[in-house]
Amino acid sequence: MADSSSFLPPLCKRISHKSYVIRAMDLTILSLVFSLLVYRILHMSHNDTAWAVAFFCESYFSFVWLLLSSTKWSPADHKTYPDRLDERVHDLPSVDMFVTTADPVREPPIIVVNTVLSLLAVNYPANKLACYVSDDGCSPLTYFSLKEASKFAKIWVPFCKKYNVKVRAPFRYFLNTLTALEDSDFAKNWEMTKREYEKLRQKVEDTTGDSHWLNADDDFEAFTNTKPNDHSTIVKVIWENKGGVGDEKEVPHFVYISREKRPNYGHHYKAGAMNFLVRVSGLMTNAPYMLNVDCDMYANEADVVRQAMCIFLQESMTPNHCAFVQFPQAFYDSNAYEVAMLHSYRGRGVAGIQGPIYEGSGCFHTRRVMYGLSPDDLEVDGSLSSAATRSILTQESLTREFGNSKAIVKSVVSALQRESNPQNELTNSTQAAKEVGNSHYEYETSWGKTIGWLYDSIVEDLNTSIEIHSRGWSSSFISSDPPAFLGCMPLVGLEGFLQWRRWITGGFEVLFNKQSPLIGIFHQKIRFRQRLVYLSSCMGGLSSIPVLLYCLLPAYCILHNSPLFPKVLCLGTNLIIFVGMPCLYILWEFMSLGVSVQLLNVPICASLSSIFDVALKLLGISKTVFIVSKKAIPGTKSGCQQEDDGLNPYSGKFEINGLLFFLPGIFILLVNLAALTDFLVGLRLWSRSEGGGSLCLEEACGCMLVAMLFLPFLKGLFEKEDMVSHCLFSIKVPF
Ligand SMILES: O=c1ccn([C@@H]2O[C@H](COP(=O)(O)OP(=O)(O)O[C@H]3O[C@H](CO)[C@@H](O)[C@H](O)[C@H]3O)[C@@H](O)[C@H]2O)c(=O)[nH]1
Ligand SMILES: [Mn+2]
Numbered sequence: 001m002a003d004s005s006s007f008l009p010p011l012c013k014r015i016s017h018k019s020y021v022i023r024a025m026d027l028t029i030l031s032l033v034f035s036l037l038v039y040r041i042l043h044m045s046h047n048d049t050a051w052a053v054a055f056f057c058e059s060y061f062s063f064v065w066l067l068l069s070s071t072k073w074s075p076a077d078h079k080t081y082p083d084r085l086d087e088r089v090h091d092l093p094s095v096d097m098f099v100t101t102a103d104p105v106r107e108p109p110i111i112v113v114n115t116v117l118s119l120l121a122v123n124y125p126a127n128k129l130a131c132y133v134s135d136d137g138c139s140p141l142t143y144f145s146l147k148e149a150s151k152f153a154k155i156w157v158p159f160c161k162k163y164n165v166k167v168r169a170p171f172r173y174f175l176n177t178l179t180a181l182e183d184s185d186f187a188k189n190w191e192m193t194k195r196e197y198e199k200l201r202q203k204v205e206d207t208t209g210d211s212h213w214l215n216a217d218d219d220f221e222a223f224t225n226t227k228p229n230d231h232s233t234i235v236k237v238i239w240e241n242k243g244g245v246g247d248e249k250e251v252p253h254f255v256y257i258s259r260e261k262r263p264n265y266g267h268h269y270k271a272g273a274m275n276f277l278v279r280v281s282g283l284m285t286n287a288p289y290m291l292n293v294d295c296d297m298y299a300n301e302a303d304v305v306r307q308a309m310c311i312f313l314q315e316s317m318t319p320n321h322c323a324f325v326q327f328p329q330a331f332y333d334s335n336a337y338e339v340a341m342l343h344s345y346r347g348r349g350v351a352g353i354q355g356p357i358y359e360g361s362g363c364f365h366t367r368r369v370m371y372g373l374s375p376d377d378l379e380v381d382g383s384l385s386s387a388a389t390r391s392i393l394t395q396e397s398l399t400r401e402f403g404n405s406k407a408i409v410k411s412v413v414s415a416l417q418r419e420s421n422p423q424n425e426l427t428n429s430t431q432a433a434k435e436v437g438n439s440h441y442e443y444e445t446s447w448g449k450t451i452g453w454l455y456d457s458i459v460e461d462l463n464t465s466i467e468i469h470s471r472g473w474s475s476s477f478i479s480s481d482p483p484a485f486l487g488c489m490p491l492v493g494l495e496g497f498l499q500w501r502r503w504i505t506g507g508f509e510v511l512f513n514k515q516s517p518l519i520g521i522f523h524q525k526i527r528f529r530q531r532l533v534y535l536s537s538c539m540g541g542l543s544s545i546p547v548l549l550y551c552l553l554p555a556y557c558i559l560h561n562s563p564l565f566p567k568v569l570c571l572g573t574n575l576i577i578f579v580g581m582p583c584l585y586i587l588w589e590f591m592s593l594g595v596s597v598q599l600l601n602v603p604i605c606a607s608l609s610s611i612f613d614v615a616l617k618l619l620g621i622s623k624t625v626f627i628v629s630k631k632a633i634p635g636t637k638s639g640c641q642q643e644d645d646g647l648n649p650y651s652g653k654f655e656i657n658g659l660l661f662f663l664p665g666i667f668i669l670l671v672n673l674a675a676l677t678d679f680l681v682g683l684r685l686w687s688r689s690e691g692g693g694s695l696c697l698e699e700a701c702g703c704m705l706v707a708m709l710f711l712p713f714l715k716g717l718f719e720k721e722d723m724v725s726h727c728l729f730s731i732k733v734p735f
Contacts, residue, residue: 011084011310012476017075017348026069033062050557054564057546057553064543067536070529072345076352077477082306089313094128094287094420095305095364097252098277100270101295102136103228106630109145110171110204111296111488114633116146118169118298119291120153120254121160124305125246130253130285133295134273138231138258140214140223145204146256147219150239152200153251159193160302161248169298170197171633172332172486233437234258235280237426253285253426259437267439269626270360271453271460278370278452279436282411283429287367288418294361296631297329297487304484308364311476321378322355323369323473327362330483346533347477354530355475357537358468360461362485367415372401372451374471374525384416392416401446407432456513458626459506466515466534472525488631499629500606501613504541508614509624511538541607544664548608551668551710554702555675558682565698608664669710672703679703 040055085092097119101112112133119131135142152170160168163186167173174194178187207214214220222234239254259276261267268275274292281287289312291305301307308325328344347356358365377388384392391397393416398409407429414420435441442448448455454463469475478484489499510516517526517534526534557564616622679700 008088009081009084011088011314012078012080014076015079016352017077018073018352023073026065026072030062030065030069033058033065037062048560048562050553050560050562050564053549054553057550060543060546061550064536067532071353071533071536072349073529074352075348077348077479078311078351080307080310080478080480082303082310085306085310085313089309092125092128092309093289093312094130094285095124095289095291095309096281096285096287096367097129097131097291097293098274098281099131099133099293099295100136100273100277101133101142102270102273102628104137104139104141104208106628107137107295108632109139109142109208110201111631111633112142113145113149113200113204114169114171115293115295115298116149116254117153117156118167118300119293120252121157121165121168121302122299122305123161123302126157126241126250126252127244127246128287129305130255130281130287132255132257132277132281134277135256135258136261136267136269136273137228138223138226138234138261139228140220141207141211143220143223143234143236143256144207144211144214146254147238148200148203150251150254152196153239153254155193155196157251158249159189163189164302166302166482167300168302169300171201172298172300229261230263231258231261233260233434235430235433235437237430240426242425255280255284255426257433257437260439262439265439268448268455269458269460271448271455271464272442274453274460275442275447275451276437278367279405279408280429280433282367282415283407283432283436284426286411286415288415290365290367290370292361292363292365293485294487297361297485299484300330300482300486301480301484304480305364307478307480307484311478312364312366321375321473322476323366323468324355324358324475325364326356326359326475326477327484328477328479329359329362330486331489332486333489344479348479350530350533351475351477353533354469354527355473356477357533358461358465358475360459361487368418369468369471369473370452371412371416372446373416375473382418401451403436403441403445403447405432405436405441408436454515456515457506457509458502458624459510462506462534462537463510463513463515466510466517466526469530469534470515470520470524470526488633489629495630497606498627501610502624502627504607504610505613505624507538507540508542508610509617510534512614512618541610544605544607544611548664548668551706552671554699554706555671557699558675558679558696558703561696563696563699564702605664665710669707672707672710676700676703676707 037055037058040051040058044051044055099112099115099119101107116131116133120126120129122129133142133146156168156170159165165173170193174197178190215224219236222232222236226232234257236256237253238256239251241250241253244250244252257276257280259267259273278290281290289308291308293299304327308327311322311325326347328347330344343359347359350356373384373388373392377385377392379385393413395409398412402408402412445451450467453460454467457463465475489496511518517531517538520526521528521531553564556562613622613624617624679696
């Protein structure tokens, strides 16, 4: 496929972002905290509990800082040259695009529709693309909306390609208005397309209000008497691009699927849905590459598939095997900017080691890697080695690993051998596709264990990513500007809290399961620093305990009149070295990213409840569940921050939950304020008596710092508005 002539310019370039200034700062802070630790050890016997607790917390923080410095030691990303693709590659590879949705209420169908339209319209030959939507909600409304979207796609896709539209999700594109300068042909088409989109939007909205009439339509028969957690498999080919040649007017294949669900069967949430998508697409189109996006993550860059191909096709010429290409997660909600920045910060750092972590969305995977291959199974030219052929390609082992569908085994063999699939009609595979959607299909196979998306954790992305890197694969990171994918993030209120809690709980689950970065140090092929990155992702939630203790320590010391910081140096130097410098440096880092320090409050509170969740799971008392985040298009009726619609499963519980979750923050604040008051009273008495007792000035400064960070909790307590969201993001630190 790719022309390997070495004199042609490359399709991509790796760009290193390492900075010696940042490295020097990181090392300085490390040496400071280490010297503090040494001091604490030397003076341990003279001091009390507070001293020991401080030593424990600071040891933990030093370890975290070490992990962080290691992560960002050599940041890198890739720049791609999609314009060079056509002259280098004569036959572009096919790509199967997967969208997952799970709940028509929390994920309004119009959002799914926009994501799908943006994918169908990407700048790539339509006969090389297929879009599959998995609906875990088994919703006739979602299916109806997608059917309507496929009709609109016949107008939308040619329009985007003809006028080289940049943003191909209609709800975003039509936010801009026409300028008077636009030529009349374009203006006419624009008006017409906008009108059609409005009709589609209206239809979806009307049906959301009243979907009963759907029951009368034969095509919706499969949805009658179904419940989201109790129904048979549904596979519907919505649109088939028969005889497609890659023309600009063509719309790629488009398929709707919903796997079987039964009340007493575990279905493994998104990971289970992804594995079903892999199987169905394997039967129908069997593309060597698979793009995976969450239902709210639309393609914001028309060239995104071409960009990813630049990496895969360039990499295939070198022995450096790239298993997946990850684009950073970015969001169109303004309040998610901070999380996006943190994502991209970590993404670039780890991209300079073995490659970015798979983030669950905006990622192109290689089908063969998902089928369990290791780099060792391949020859230099990418074909299966003879040893791998003997061990993997036997009928017996294939059936054991992939399940007893003959059609699946056949498609797996052709995927592993990189044979292109014979063109046949998609509808011929519908029956086989339904079979592999049965709840018991994966029973005693390797799906979710070593093949496909892995189970065992609600953060299937982290889990799966570790497995891939452990086999010795690398991955690549492309941070393009504008962002390649944009989604929605419910950062405010309880919703945001629940999302953080899922991530942190999932991280803990990974720490204790087979994929744990603590296991296999000597026999796995994951690089040491990469392992450290995973370790910090998994144990991020543990920080809440030392943070909580540390935030209470200055107050404890004031109340007990015991020292928290070394008294060897004079007060000013003490403060500058041990409190001022690290704080200023961290602040500077946050501010240079545009991130508010109070962002830290959410994970702290969320992780305390995650620790509780995981403890219950380990004790076998409860199971962790995947609560789908609520998504919305800003300014619409289905807004993320909408009033309670009564459909939210947590409605009614909100106030109590909100207060319980944020109790640690309020507690910290009140204790620190009490200690500060005590200090001020003490100060007055001291100035009167002039002598006796020591002054806890450093500790008081510590108390003030903590109180400032947690101040929004106080405001939240006294103001009537939603306390939770107030605590989280509405107030920035007064620095
Ligand atoms: O039973 C389920 C649950 C979820 N989903 C889908 O999974 C995606 C992610 O769910 P969301 O609620 O948006 O979670 P986020 O926290 O925003 O997602 C991030 O974190 C998840 C792990 O917690 C990853 O799965 C996601 O890809 C990643 O973007 C959505 O498309 C859902 O429809 C399913 O298909 N089936
Ligand atoms: Mn999401």
